[in-house]
Amino acid sequence: xxxKNFLYAILLTAGSLLAGCExxxxxxxxxxEQADQIDSxxxxxxxxxxxxxxxSEKIVIVQETISHIRVTYDxxxxxxxxxxxxxFDTTLVGNLNEVNDTSYFFEEKFYSTDNxxxxxxxxxxxxxxxxxxxxxxxxxxxRRYENAVGYIKFSRIGFNDDKNQAILxxxxxxxxxxxxxxxxxxVKNGESWVIKxxxxxxxx
Numbered sequence: 001x002x003x004k005n006f007l008y009a010i011l012l013t014a015g016s017l018l019a020g021c022e023x024x025x026x027x028x029x030x031x032x033e034q035a036d037q038i039d040s041x042x043x044x045x046x047x048x049x050x051x052x053x054x055x056s057e058k059i060v061i062v063q064e065t066i067s068h069i070r071v072t073y074d075x076x077x078x079x080x081x082x083x084x085x086x087x088f089d090t091t092l093v094g095n096l097n098e099v100n101d102t103s104y105f106f107e108e109k110f111y112s113t114d115n116x117x118x119x120x121x122x123x124x125x126x127x128x129x130x131x132x133x134x135x136x137x138x139x140x141x142x143r144r145y146e147n148a149v150g151y152i153k154f155s156r157i158g159f160n161d162d163k164n165q166a167i168l169x170x171x172x173x174x175x176x177x178x179x180x181x182x183x184x185x186x187v188k189n190g191e192s193w194v195i196k197x198x199x200x201x202x203x204x
Contacts (some may be wrong), residue, residue, distance in 0.1 A: 009198050016185065027144075030124035032063055035107040042157050043109045049184060050152075056114045060151035064122040066169055067103045069155060070201050071096055077183055077199060081167075085185070085196065089160040092167045094187075096158025101132075104156055118145065125151070134176040150174025152198055164188040169201070179204040 050059060071077045071093055081088045110117045129137045130143065136167045142148065153171040160166075173179040181201040186193050 007111040009161050014022060028127070030121045030127065030144075032108070033123075034106040034122050035063075035111070036104040038106065038109075038156070041111070041159075042165065043111070043118070045157055045168070045186060045193055046154055047111045048172070049154075049195065050110065050115055050117065051086075051112050052195055054115050055150055058118065058145065059112075060145050060148050061106070061110060061117060061119050062122060062125060062151055062153045063106050063119050065100065065104045065106070066153050066155040066171060067100055068095055069169060070181075071167065071169065077201070080199065081185060081197070087165075087187075088185070089162075089165045091160050092158045093167055094158075095160070096155070096167050099156040099158060106154075118148075124150060138158040138175055139145075172192070177204060 034046055050061075073090075073093055076088075077091065108117075108119050110119070115127060128141050131137060141151075150173050152173075155169040157166050157168045164187060166188075167183065169183050170183065171179065171181045180203045183199045183201055184195060185197045185199075186195050188194070
């Protein structure tokens, strides 16, 4: 009798936990991961990029940062920035790679005047894109996030020591054959960040 009561308690607890992960429509909810400490200056840069890239849109931002970085001292991208921007601080490249040695998790600290911003956990994204049916996966994504423009991934930002130049990488995904990656270089004029250049690194 005690054994049956023990099993019943386990089943009841498991049912409660499962119910807590679903909303009333039966949709599974995915809580965000524990966020890492990223300073407010970085969120200012990310938010500027979102506002400069999209207008009056719903944007899904992946909580986990990109870890694969294409800007290195021996890359063509490094040569491009150094040749086209005489004031380009070359320490940006080393700092970019250093901060992206490991992935980080964002907080919901992005902001926008025109866009609706939604941060999603990597677990939720894996759940949506869990099959080889690419079109079906994207249909599921847009069912969950109706009217979204797709989702965007950010690397962490490489700042120079004076915190007046910055560089980062982004990935923008909006369909089975719709995606692109970019390097974005910014400088700070007074109190405001300005995008100096975007260089496309890949397209699908």
